[in-house]
Amino acid sequence: MIGIVGGVGPYAGIDLLKNIFDNTLAKRDQDHLDALLFSLPSKIKDRTEYLLGEVDENPGYSIAKIISDLEKSGATVVGIPCNTAHAPEIFSLVKEELNKQKSHIKLLHMIDETIDFIKVNYPHFSKIGVLSTTGTYKQKIYSNVLKDNGFKAIVPTLEMQERCVHPAIYHPEYGIKSKSNPFHPDAKKNLEIAMDYLKENGAEAVILGCTEIPLVITTKEVNGMIAINPTNVLARKLIHKINPEKLKPL
Template sequence: MMTNKMIGIVGGVGSYAGIDLIKKVYDLTEASSDQDHLPVSMLSVPHKIIDRTKYLLGETEINPGIAISEIIASLIASGASIIGIPCNTAHAKPILSLIEKSIPESCVLVNLIEEVGKYIAEKHPEITRVGVLGTTGTILVKV
């Protein structure tokens, strides 16, 4: 078990997405006591993150990746070394590419889209088409 690795979660990018991710981490962790669970830290400051769809649609020039990168820096300063962003729209190239530039080599940024693709290919190779739910911005930029 990776007891020295803290998972950092960017909250505030979907009303319950961060909470849901923490629940999934705990539900999927084999633990017989509180101490056996993985350390997780979530920082949810939605008022600091510009609407991702508005950015992708050109309704604002402020890239939400800036605020997300700042949140990630705070999570890393708190000890996180594995970062998750539970938001499809935040994985759109114009946003994610900015975020990726801010991640130190000692830290892993889990790419939601890539990991789902790997999981489906590995566990369900018979599936050739997948439906994706997403915001208008996510669909238009074809994350």
């Protein structure tokens, strides 16, 4: 059974479940895969706030507890629809806690799966843009892995990250975490400014590297770049792990 660590953020968990449904070969209800979504946002500290030193508690502890509960409820493979939660100091703690509990869960790594997806489907690309939270940005979570795999990461300037991208996600009045459905037009406008910059600097594709961003950027191409949606990548991998025959072809 598929398990989803929800609440990071809440709409991102729902979006991952929706992507699982959308990528499953099914003609009736009973053809779909069983899935558990545990959405417990009050239990998990903000990942970016932790990485920026604004809160002391590592959210990895809470994430590991939720994964353990998912496993007790029957989940065998789990995904965390939050790119920032895959920062080494958070994700490694999750794995350590699960190992202490002698967990047998298969925990997928969203960032690694996304890079593998790019390598398989766009091996001829050399410059990959990244839009993300400031936590992911400053930790270079995608930039480092892209470099290790032979790609050049194109990211906004720090000034643009703090002026456009971070507010598009976190602003209390118009950010996607505040207004997800429908999203506020200012959030999309901010992201478009950043994507223009990525395109101008040679990006051939852009990773929507925060799970709130695909709630706004829903097309497969944007501004002449391929839009890489890690939520969709993770959904397809979760399906494949449970039953490859259920996975829709791309």
